[in-house]
Amino acid sequence: MTDFKWEEILIYFFITLLGTFANYFYRISKGLSFSILSLTSHLFISSFGGTLTLLICTYFQVDHGLIGAACGISRWSGSKMIEELENRMIEKIKNGQPKQ
Incomplete structure (x- = not known):
């Protein structure tokens, strides 16, 4: 762990x-x-998305420089990233394999 x-x-x-x-x-x-x-909701969503990104990057031991880029990109994508992670996790639970 980093x-x-x-x-x-x-x-x-x-x-x-x-x-x-x-x-x-x-x-x-x-x-x-x-x-x-609307701005306040964006701030809460971004905090959640940035935190998830940081945790995922930490798990995969991503270089610190890339973590910053990932946090910025994840917020630009916003709830789409969170929704995609949710869909992949649900798919993995249902089938035992993530969708490609």
Whole structure:
């Protein structure tokens, strides 16, 4: 297991937040109207997605530099990544094998 320092975790969290704001403001530029509730929900979803990404990367002993990129990308993808992980886990439970 990889040992993390608090500074590293804060950097990953910051990168996750950058992905959150980038995705949210991209959606605004495409016509979504601004809402504090919507932004707050994006922040909670990104925190959850970033945490899952950090845990998965830790499990697979991913290099620290790639963890930051994965956290940012996972937030850009947002709930799609979480949904895909959920689908793969359900598929593996049902069939014993993940879908390809």
